[in-house]
Amino acid sequence: MNLYTIDCVLQYKINASTNMLFQIQAAPHPEQSILNEHLEFHPSVTWHEFSDATHQNRHLRFNLEPCDVFKVHYTATVQKQACIDPSQFKELEIANLPDEVLPYLLASRYCDSEKLVGMATRTFEDMPKGYARIKAIEQWIYMQIQYESGSSDENTLASDVLIQRAGVCRDFAHLGIAICRALGIPARMVVGYAHIENFAPDFHAIFEVYLDGGWVLFDATRLANPNALIRIATGIDASDVAFATYYGDIELIEMQPKIFKAEQSAA
Amino acid sequence: MNLYTIDCVLQYKINASTNMLFQIQAAPHPEQSILNEHLEFHPSVTWHEFSDATHQNRHLRFNLEPCDVFKVHYTATVQKQACIDPSQFKELEIANLPDEVLPYLLASRYCDSEKLVGMATRTFEDMPKGYARIKAIEQWIYMQIQYESGSSDENTLASDVLIQRAGVCRDFAHLGIAICRALGIPARMVVGYAHIENFAPDFHAIFEVYLDGGWVLFDATRLANPNALIRIATGIDASDVAFATYYGDIELIEMQPKIFKAEQSAA
Amino acid sequence: MNLYTIDCVLQYKINASTNMLFQIQAAPHPEQSILNEHLEFHPSVTWHEFSDATHQNRHLRFNLEPCDVFKVHYTATVQKQACIDPSQFKELEIANLPDEVLPYLLASRYCDSEKLVGMATRTFEDMPKGYARIKAIEQWIYMQIQYESGSSDENTLASDVLIQRAGVCRDFAHLGIAICRALGIPARMVVGYAHIENFAPDFHAIFEVYLDGGWVLFDATRLANPNALIRIATGIDASDVAFATYYGDIELIEMQPKIFKAEQSAA
Amino acid sequence: MNLYTIDCVLQYKINASTNMLFQIQAAPHPEQSILNEHLEFHPSVTWHEFSDATHQNRHLRFNLEPCDVFKVHYTATVQKQACIDPSQFKELEIANLPDEVLPYLLASRYCDSEKLVGMATRTFEDMPKGYARIKAIEQWIYMQIQYESGSSDENTLASDVLIQRAGVCRDFAHLGIAICRALGIPARMVVGYAHIENFAPDFHAIFEVYLDGGWVLFDATRLANPNALIRIATGIDASDVAFATYYGDIELIEMQPKIFKAEQSAA
Structure with missing residues (x-):
């Protein structure tokens, strides 16, 4: 099993009211299964998620008011499927x-x-x-x-x-x-x-x-x-595919999008 | 009633096998109703229509073999709805x-x-x-x-x-x-x-x-x-939104995308 | 008489050895006569002047060693000639x-x-x-x-x-x-x-x-x-025609290229 | 001795009155001596030669009237000097x-x-x-x-x-x-x-x-x-350094800027 743990922390200073968009969540995709995920904002915000018609990317969107530290914390456990060996794939007309x-x-x-x-x-x-x-x-x-x-x-x-x-x-x-x-x-x-x-x-x-x-x-x-x-x-x-798009005035303080190969459980 | 008649003729010389895409048909859209439409290719081709996820544009696609004159003829009758007066519309944050x-x-x-x-x-x-x-x-x-x-x-x-x-x-x-x-x-x-x-x-x-x-x-x-x-x-x-996209070798001979305001029928 | 007094002060911080070029002196030109001019550098430098073949622009050149304030002071009195009225000039083939x-x-x-x-x-x-x-x-x-x-x-x-x-x-x-x-x-x-x-x-x-x-x-x-x-x-x-060209590491501190219309002497 | 013979023919169709500039003659330069040269125009033109202040390039200039074939023929014999071996040359500060x-x-x-x-x-x-x-x-x-x-x-x-x-x-x-x-x-x-x-x-x-x-x-x-x-x-x-610059309407018909290593005369 190919299990991965994501632990992503982003911190910003918010200087003025800002409309914020994030793409940081694991995508729905045949080659990966999201076993669990968790999203935290501090201070808390009223957010919603939407996906675009073409790529089904997951967009988080919310408004931010000025504050010294705004923190996003996303964690997930994702299982990757083995992908087919492409070495014999041809180009198509x-x-x-x-x-x-x-x-x-x-x-x-x-x-x-x-x-x-x-x-x-x-x-x-x-x-x-x-x-x-x-x-x-x-x-x-x-x-x-x-x-x-x-x-x-x-x-x-x-x-x-x-x-x-x-x-x-x-x-x-x-x-x-x-x-x-x-x-x-x-x-x-x-x-x-x-x-x-x-x-x-x-x-x-x-x-x-x-x-x-x-x-x-x-x-x-x-x-x-x-x-x-x-x-x-x-x-x-x-x-x-920008991980962050914003309309307002913010400064990135910390970016820690970590990923770990999960320990395989003894069976 | 705002009725329009479309009469669109496109003619090409096809120099080599070509994969062809057209966007020439009236779109599905709240402000216009397609009362009827007709599409003709000469010589005839096996075509199909698909729409894209974001804009629902109508794409015609087919292959062409070399010939001196390939003709597309699209006709349609479309009714336009009156649109709302936008003069008081505001910009949005x-x-x-x-x-x-x-x-x-x-x-x-x-x-x-x-x-x-x-x-x-x-x-x-x-x-x-x-x-x-x-x-x-x-x-x-x-x-x-x-x-x-x-x-x-x-x-x-x-x-x-x-x-x-x-x-x-x-x-x-x-x-x-x-x-x-x-x-x-x-x-x-x-x-x-x-x-x-x-x-x-x-x-x-x-x-x-x-x-x-x-x-x-x-x-x-x-x-x-x-x-x-x-x-x-x-x-x-x-x-x-290109009306024609092609992969091959063709020459445009004639382009006549005509539109007429239809006579209003006496009632 | 159209007499002008130039009083130009430039000050730089010199961070590293720099080869410096200035074009700040009044040009030799039929429409202006340099009645007098004076050039001072502090700290003093060994400079020379050369002119280019095409435009006869006057270039000052010298080396600078690091120092907190390097000052150039150029003064001149220049008399302008009345120029011909060009309003009837034609374009030439x-x-x-x-x-x-x-x-x-x-x-x-x-x-x-x-x-x-x-x-x-x-x-x-x-x-x-x-x-x-x-x-x-x-x-x-x-x-x-x-x-x-x-x-x-x-x-x-x-x-x-x-x-x-x-x-x-x-x-x-x-x-x-x-x-x-x-x-x-x-x-x-x-x-x-x-x-x-x-x-x-x-x-x-x-x-x-x-x-x-x-x-x-x-x-x-x-x-x-x-x-x-x-x-x-x-x-x-x-x-x-850059007034300053340098190869090294300097910072402009002050730029005061002043010009005054000189008092006309009573005759 | 390094002797070279130049035999350069240029032919143009002149569609409209044109002011013409050529740089096709061997340059005055320490590493080459022009032993002889000859310049011919057909039909004949009133030309003059000038050199620019910076590079001393030789410019030919003249006007052309419309004609089917305008021919320039430049021949020269030029001796090259051996140049110094540069392989130990340093870069300069x-x-x-x-x-x-x-x-x-x-x-x-x-x-x-x-x-x-x-x-x-x-x-x-x-x-x-x-x-x-x-x-x-x-x-x-x-x-x-x-x-x-x-x-x-x-x-x-x-x-x-x-x-x-x-x-x-x-x-x-x-x-x-x-x-x-x-x-x-x-x-x-x-x-x-x-x-x-x-x-x-x-x-x-x-x-x-x-x-x-x-x-x-x-x-x-x-x-x-x-x-x-x-x-x-x-x-x-x-x-x-364009070999030809023109202001008018011309077409290049032939370009033959030939060079030959001259036979060394037995001495």
Whole structure:
């Protein structure tokens, strides 16, 4: 059994009335079962949860009044299912793609795939299509781009990552997505909880590619094992999956989105 | 009664096998009733229709083999309902917006609202909030931007329209959307059939803004009366609402998306 | 007699060894005579002056070692000549331009005139050519762009100014230059000392256009009278005319580039 | 003796009156002596030659009236001097650079070095400074960027080359220049005649870096031996060194800028 315990603490200073949105809860998804979860706010707030029509991401929403410390505490126990081995998955002709994956072919705010068509074609066109080609894209990004905190910001596009040759996990994912789309392969972003050695706890972003067999996760940073990621949200790009979106005036004080592999109970 | 007849002909040369998507049918929408509609393809194709989860836009999809002339013919009779007078509608605080309109606050591929915050704030912040302010935005765009065929292309962003100070209907709409979002007002794109004097028949794009009272249409080109537009599709920006998307090799030969105000039957 | 007194104080904190370049001295130029000038550095430095081949701008250069306060004090008395009335100056066909003004037709780092061809042509092509047209450009910029400190930075291009619709004097000048070049009219940047009511003392940047009669100054900010500006430097754009360029680590503490109209001596 | 014969033919169709500028003649330069040269225009034109103050490039200028074929024929015999072996040249601290090379540290229209500081620093900062580091930059570009005709245009910046990972010789040179400037090393563009195996005759662009010992040529395309290039022009970037600049309406029909290593006469 693959059991994971999530223990996520977020603390903010609230300077002015703020409308707040969070995506921090484990997602409903065939590959993971939420065995239990618990959500606490201090001071308490009147919150509600809603999900969006396209990705069924879970959004928490509430208003905050000014206070020195506002704390969110989310805990959950999640069981991961073994996923199918994708290594023999083929790429699909666009004509054979299911209707609902077509939007993941289009350029989006952060994944300016239209600018990368020449580069992607020159670099990857001659490779045999299929899972191994996506692995080659993942590897190419890993070799070309340096992981560096602070090297990018919330306006960094996939093409910018190629200029600066550095980024954080979301930038690696955006570049992977943009290259795939430039080649006519549906791709999208996934964020979740992942344990990464030697890094402070943080949400992790990776990318997911649609092959003949279904969506397959890839991590061009090579920091985490995609099979051990507890999915929070799925989206066209980072626009859809921010863990926090706010309209007001707040400051992040602490972010501790921890995940542990649970002890296996002796049977 | 406000009855409209749509008669839309599209003709293409198909150079190679192509997977084709159309959004040309009248949308299901409270303000319009489709009394009848008819769709013809020549040569005939095996098509299917699907709708997306977020906007319920109607997508036609099929494969095409090479041929000299492929013709689509869509006809429909649509009745428009009188819409409520929005002139007293207020703007809503973000905290009071319904959950489902929040995505329309975010920057998107074509509406780079994050770049327009300074300009939008300086220009429109001091005006009284509400319908009249959106009308002022619409008017400002109309005065600043010149309508000029061929002045933009499929990669033109809202910020580019401010540089070149010219565009076509989708550019006017993108700019309107981006300014609204920069001000914290939900806005999105609507395309449809509209009769425009002295213009060759074409699909028309305008923008829609969420106020206290619902979504309200605006047309910064002032070419069409929004109340006489038959809606085809609604989207975050032009990414969602292209009338044709194709993967293959085709050439547009003829585009005649005509709309007529139907004769009122004597009663 | 038009006599001006310049009294310019600059103070820096020097954090690490720095190679420093200044352009703060009045330029040799037919329209102004330097009656006297004096330059003081505290602590003293070994400096030299050189001029560049194209614009004969005066560059001061020296090394600085760390210190809490490094002070530059430049004083001068400069007499301005009356300039010819340019109001009847015509524009020249490019074929009739002198060889040495041709570089001022080209796009440059800050004046991305190639992006503004469509806008400039649409907006100004139908106006009668000559001085009055440049005045119309100056006026158009004045009406369209808001003067706002802090609205731009050292990477702001002319096209960015059209997006944000705000800038400081160098942005107004860049936009004027870029529009002129987009129309095939040589234009360049001039910086100098100018007295501006209600503003803290600062260097001022304006633009200069080549007409049939010579170079003519324009100020799209309308803050200063070009005829009362004491020229420091002339350049393709801001790249050439920075008052301070440094390679090291310094902080500006005080900037007081003052100019006074000298008392006329009774004769 | 290193003797080269240049035989350059350019043919244009002239559609409308055009003011024409050429930079096609061998440059005056310590490393090359022009033994003889000849210039022919058909139909004949009244031309003059001028040189710019900064680079002493030779500019031909004249007017053209409409004609079906306008032909320029330039021939020259040029002797190259052996250049000093630069392999032990060091990089200079900026404080020790001569005044006249300082402009080659600044970002310019095509060399947007300010965007490349992060990348350049991360990639090359830890290498020992000097000739070998510039060779490493040259090699890195050669490995990263694909030479591909048509992959770029006259608006392609150094940062665009990093996005598209392809370019032609001027793009390779712009990238080399931009990386050097981002590291605080003066760099500029040189164009000239070079024989390149398996390529149609064309002008060649490479870059030149200032080290302790003087300017040294580098060719990141590795197509030509810099020591066998006959220099035509030197500049900040491609803005300064276009072989043809025109104001009017012309079409290039033929471009044959040939260069041959001359037979050595038996003595």
